[in-house]
Amino acid sequence: MLDMKLIRSNPDWYKGKLAERNVPGEVIDNLLRKDSERRDLIVKSESLKAERNEVSEKISQLKRNKGNADDQIQRMREVGKEIKELDEKLEGIKAEQHDIEAHLPNVPADEVPVSLTEEGAKELRRIGEPRKFDFTPKPHWEIGENLDILDFKRSAKVSGSRFVYYLGAGAQLERAVYNFYLDQNTEVGYTEVLPPYMVNSDSMFGTGQFPKFLENKAGFEIKDSDLTMIPTAEVPLVNFYRDEVIPEAKLPVKFTALTPAFRSEAGSAGKDTRGLIRLHQFNKVEMVQFTKPDESWDALEEIIHQAETLLQKLGIPYHVITLTSSDMSFTAAETHDLEVWMPAQNRYREISSCSNTLDFQARRAHIQYRDENGKLQYVHTLNGSGLAVGRTVAAILENYQNEDGTVNVPEVLQPYMHGMKKIVKNEKF
């Protein structure tokens, strides 16, 4: 949520910035109109309420002295009616204003490339040489199916498209990857969390998924309940402190969690229909930080660095890009994606998204801290994948494949695989 007071005092600046994210200027004009209408109503209603309080006090005195207050009561009956009418109108305007505010995305930071499409993302650096193959590298789903460590046919039967069974060494590899990630993240100061996988709609609003998520049918809501399957661990991690004041001494708070992420992938029909890239359910290790306002940009660098370290230890080539103003998630002020090299597709694919939301989520979720002057301030929240697990497995299968169809296990994962150095065909299934 953006600060209404700031929009009120710098409307043109906000119009310009939000135009970079495809928000028409009329939306801001409309918002300002609602805002001033709302405040007019407040003034009217509150002055009547002040009068009512005053007269009620008199009525109370008269009654105590056994006087007659019929005139005043008659008058207050009218005033009461007027107040009710004004307040009903006010509620309507408030709801309309809130609806507009709830749909306004965060303002892009200065470094963000301005573009109304995803074209124009800035490449910051490229790390690791893509391997030269002396055979044609296979896509990961072929490798996985040939080795009998991935089964997309049976998942389709049991659940539908965009699900998968990992089997044997495949399941073990997935587990090795996320255990490696969790160990690495906790080693640099993140507290491991195992959060709920379903959250209520206040939480979904707090991190900025709702209301748009509902309109786009992007998530999986549980019928006849207020619960939604989490689309990312960011939701339960950030909302951990919703409606709370975090003691200053605790900041920065750093959480990491492994959770499944559930996404409907509405609107991506036909895209990445095969393999592990785009599933309704996938595992992800997430990092979340709560910081003081002046520390969040450093924290973003720290998160990206940690995500990069993971890929470097795995030995997978990647690059880091800055997303364009309109490609960022709704809540982000700036987002850097890590994309890993996928030999079979001959391109980089997203494996991590690291964002600073500044106080955008903190405002929605009411997460504050008390500064050295005792004043309440919104914290800044950040999130970054560290990393997507399924996509990591896909990247390992493709980058570490051998001509005979086997796959080498990256060295750092071998201890997590009971020393297994190579994945060979599993005949059991």
Place this chain on the structure above:
RNA sequence: GGCGAGUUGGCAGAGUGGUAAUGCACCGGACUCGAAAUCCGGCGAACCGGUUUAUAGCCGGCGCGCAGGUUCAAAUCCUGUACUCGCCUCCA
């Protein structure tokens, strides 16, 4: 799933229709070399609006889990709902 109790300021805790006691804590002052104790005064949360250069001050609104209702007036009455605790039932 059933029954019962609870939800009031940082904490504790009164208040069953007349507009939020009190204690601890906290802040200011007195006393003191200083502190403790004592005394005096203040403060009670966030939040919203008006005034203002001001996130200062002042004024007002709101405020007793949340949402409605009754009333001139609601922490108090009514309805719904969330959460917490206890007992029962069920269950990995």
